[in-house]
Amino acid sequence: MATAISIQGLTKKYVDVWAKQEVIAVNNLNLEVQEGEIFGFLGRNGAGKTTTIKMLLGLIFPTAGDATLLGKPMGDNVVKSMISYLPEETYFYDSMSAWDLLDFYGRLFRIPGAERQRRIKLSLEKVRLQPEAWRRNIRGYSKGMRQRTGIAQALINDPKVLFLDEPTSGLDPIAHAELRDIVASLKDEGKTVFLSSHQLADVELICSRVAIIHRGKLLRTGQITDLLAGERTEIVVKGAGLSNGTLQNLRAITPDIEPLEELQALKLFSEDDNQTSAVIDLVRNAKGSVISVVPHKRTLEQVFVETVRKEEGL
Amino acid sequence: MGVIYAIARQTVREALRRKIMWIFLVIGVFLISLGPVFGFLSPKDSQTVLRSLGLAAILLAGLFITIVTCIYLIPVEIERRTIYTVLSKPVQRYEFLLGKFLGGFFTVFINIAAMGIVFLAMLYFQEGHHIAPEMARGVMLTFFQMLLLAAITIFFSTITTPVVNFFLSFGVFLVGNLSSVTDTLTTSQNKIAHGVGQFIYYILPQFGNFNVQNRLIHPEESIVNMNAYIVQNIFYSLAYSAVVLAVAIILFDRREV
Numbered sequence: 001m002a003t004a005i006s007i008q009g010l011t012k013k014y015v016d017v018w019a020k021q022e023v024i025a026v027n028n029l030n031l032e033v034q035e036g037e038i039f040g041f042l043g044r045n046g047a048g049k050t051t052t053i054k055m056l057l058g059l060i061f062p063t064a065g066d067a068t069l070l071g072k073p074m075g076d077n078v079v080k081s082m083i084s085y086l087p088e089e090t091y092f093y094d095s096m097s098a099w100d101l102l103d104f105y106g107r108l109f110r111i112p113g114a115e116r117q118r119r120i121k122l123s124l125e126k127v128r129l130q131p132e133a134w135r136r137n138i139r140g141y142s143k144g145m146r147q148r149t150g151i152a153q154a155l156i157n158d159p160k161v162l163f164l165d166e167p168t169s170g171l172d173p174i175a176h177a178e179l180r181d182i183v184a185s186l187k188d189e190g191k192t193v194f195l196s197s198h199q200l201a202d203v204e205l206i207c208s209r210v211a212i213i214h215r216g217k218l219l220r221t222g223q224i225t226d227l228l229a230g231e232r233t234e235i236v237v238k239g240a241g242l243s244n245g246t247l248q249n250l251r252a253i254t255p256d257i258e259p260l261e262e263l264q265a266l267k268l269f270s271e272d273d274n275q276t277s278a279v280i281d282l283v284r285n286a287k288g289s290v291i292s293v294v295p296h297k298r299t300l301e302q303v304f305v306e307t308v309r310k311e312e313g314l
Numbered sequence: 315m316g317v318i319y320a321i322a323r324q325t326v327r328e329a330l331r332r333k334i335m336w337i338f339l340v341i342g343v344f345l346i347s348l349g350p351v352f353g354f355l356s357p358k359d360s361q362t363v364l365r366s367l368g369l370a371a372i373l374l375a376g377l378f379i380t381i382v383t384c385i386y387l388i389p390v391e392i393e394r395r396t397i398y399t400v401l402s403k404p405v406q407r408y409e410f411l412l413g414k415f416l417g418g419f420f421t422v423f424i425n426i427a428a429m430g431i432v433f434l435a436m437l438y439f440q441e442g443h444h445i446a447p448e449m450a451r452g453v454m455l456t457f458f459q460m461l462l463l464a465a466i467t468i469f470f471s472t473i474t475t476p477v478v479n480f481f482l483s484f485g486v487f488l489v490g491n492l493s494s495v496t497d498t499l500t501t502s503q504n505k506i507a508h509g510v511g512q513f514i515y516y517i518l519p520q521f522g523n524f525n526v527q528n529r530l531i532h533p534e535e536s537i538v539n540m541n542a543y544i545v546q547n548i549f550y551s552l553a554y555s556a557v558v559l560a561v562a563i564i565l566f567d568r569r570e571v
Contacts, residue, residue: 057402060570077404085402091394093324095331107320108403153399163402 002071004161004192005033005056009065012051012216025051027216028065033209035160038184038193040203040210040224042304048216049196050088053163056194057085070160081109084154088165088196090146094139098129098149101138102156109157116156123152127182144175151182161192168199180206204228204300212307220307227303232296233276238265239288246286253278265291317405318413325417326424328390329383335425338382342375342429350440364440368433369452373459373525375429380422380460381483384467385476387414388566397571408563411468415559419464426457451544452526458551459524463487465555466519469562472569489514490521519554523547 012026026048033039043049054060056067058075072079092101099120106116124134127148133141138149147167154162167183168176176199184206186193197203203210204224211221220227247266251257256269270276280290329335349367353360388411391397400410430453437446466486470479492514499511524547526537537543 054398057398059398059401061568077406080402080404083402085398087395087398089395090399091396092399093328093396095327104320104324105399105403108317108400108405110316110404157403 001034001036003032003068004035004037005031005039005067005069005194007031007052007056007065007067010052010055010062010067011064012048012055012060013063024216026055026062026213029213029216029218031211031218031221033192033194035192036187036190037208038187038195038206040207041194041196041213042198042200042203042210042300043196043213044308047213049213050165051216052213053085053165053194053196057083057163081157082159083161083163084157084159085163086150086154086165086167088169090150092138092146092149092153095137097135097137098124098141098145098152099134101149102153105153106156111157119156119158123155126155127152128178144171144179147171147175147179151179159191161194162186163194163196165196166198167195168197168202176202200299200301200304210300212304214308214311217311219311220303224300228298228300230271230298232298233270234292234294234296235268235270235276235279236260236265236291237268237279237283237288238291239283239286242266242283242286242288246282246288249282250279253282269296317409318416321400321405321410321413322417322420325387325414326420329387329418329421330424332383332386334382335379335421338375338378339425339428342371342379342425343432345371345375346429346433346436349436353440361441364437365446365449368436369449369456372426372429372433372453373456376422376426376456376460377463377484377487379425380418380463381467381480383421384415384418384464385471385479385483387418387468388471389476392571401571407567411472411563411566412559415464415468418468419461422460422464423457426453426460429453430457448540451540455524455526455544455547458548459521462519462521462524462551462555462558465558465562469558469565472562472566486518487521490519491525492522496522520550523550 007029010026010029011024014023014025015021016023029048029052041049041052051060055062056069056074058080067074069076069079070082093104096104102120102123103116106119111119124131129145129148129152133145138146141149151164151167154164164183168179171179180199180202183193183195187206195203195207207224209221209223210227212219247257250266250268254268254270254275258267259265260267268279270279276293280293283290346368349364350360352367353363356363388397391400391414397410401407430450433453434446434450437449438444463483467479467483470482474482496511496514499507500515502508502511526543
């Protein structure tokens with residue numbers, strides 16, 4: 001599979017002249033995204049996600065490093081005709097209808113008239129915007145309709161790579177699910193999607209690989225299946241015999257122990273079957289009782305929180 | 315050209331939605347329509363009053379329409395992030411800037427043309443169904459004066475905020491109109507005053523040259539070859555605007571959005 005996006009040592013520094021401070025928004029980022037995959041780009045607010053996307057699109061300029069999109073340098077006009085972008089919280093020209101807006105963007109791609117009309121119809125149908133709204137002013141659209149229009153404008157040039165920045169944020173559950181499905185369906189058409197999102201459940205569902213960025217630094221990248229590997233098991237134990245010594249022995253097996261004061265019990269998390277067996281044996285030997293043993297699948301949210309907290313030293 | 319045209323068309327569409335521009339247009343037309351009233355109060359100079367008030371009203375309303383239209387063209391795109399969806403497409407930055415400029419200027423043209431038509435129609439009926447070509451020339455020069463101002467305002471909008479831009483553009487227009495002060499400074503014996511005068515004369519645009527109201531209204535202050543004078547000023551406006559826009563394009567090309 002060919003590489004759609006290749007980032008080498010991309011760095012962006014901002015200098016606050018007055019405060020004589022340097023802020024590193026993106027720090028020596030190296031990343032590769034393959035053609036045809038939906039790639040999740042995760043990070044807290046201000047982590048450097050949008051800055052990275054803006055550099056790739058030529059909207060801002062890197063302090064150091066380089067990147068190629070579809071084998072060509074970022075910002076190249078030929079590349080721009082093959083990619084598209086949906087920014088976060090975009091205000092469109094709201095005096096226009098969705099149809100006129102797409103017509104305007106189609107003209108920017110120099111798409112000839114008849115073909116442009118065909119693609120506008122196709123894009124609006126794909127995002128499931130009701131036909132009666134096509135010629136209405138965007139000003140009267142709901143948030144969901146605006147986001148559908150936003151994705152439609154990103155599809156007008158039949159792009160090979162799409163950069164979507166929070167495409168499903170702030171939507172009602174139905175619109176959210178529909179738009180997520182639309183994004184997921186792009187993979188079936190062979191498109192590459194670079195998805196920046198805080199909706200980790202969505203990312204887990206539709207992305208094949210993710211990268212976690214924090215304070216401009218890439219912390220982790222990999223296949224979702226690899227990141228989520230290793231079920232955790234929640235074990236709740238109780239008993240008068242759980243002395244301090246037993247507790248210390250339990251901590252030696254797994255440090256992840258939480259007291260459940262209401263039940264006068266302990267909740268432990270084991271990372272594998274051996275740990276689970278060791279905990280159960282220890283509790284039984286100490287005349288305690290095992291109340292429940294529940295296997296938990298790891299979620300992307302847990303992976304994300306653990307990764308970021310570890311970096312922050314929490 | 316297709317991209318520049320698309321952006322210009324979009325810009326006109328957005329600019330014509332701005333209420334403040336319509337307010338200045340209404341004020342301009344209202345002031346023009348006051349001409350006959352003031353002329354009635356001063357029967358001896360009624361024609362002079364009508365002509366001078368009309369041209370001054372078009373200039374004043376045109377000035378505010380140009381500035382308020384052009385100062386927001388680029389900052390609003392950045393603030394609303396619509397610029398991201400435009401510049402991430404195969405659009406060169408110079409195409410975006412020229413599209414914005416042409417759209418802004420066409421909006422100003424529509425307004426000046428509307429006020430000019432009202433003004434000339436009023437003259438036609440007030441001055442015995444006679445068309446005043448010298449007044450039409452006056453309106454045309456105002457039009458080219460505003461072209462130059464639009465280029466300067468667009469230039470400032472690539473480097474500063476709308477509020478600062480308003481004062482800068484307004485300031486350049488005022489100083490560029492003070493040709494009598496410039497003349498005094500350049501002929502001054504004081505070296506600093508002379509230098510300031512030279513700077514204003516050679517660097518800042520000579521907006522004063524476009525104000526031919528006095529010469530049009532008072533025939534004794536006639537220009538030997540009016541057509542050559544007008545062509546010279548039109549050429550000056552086009553050339554100066556081209557240079558200012560070229561510098562704006564260079565600056566905007568390096569600007570992060």
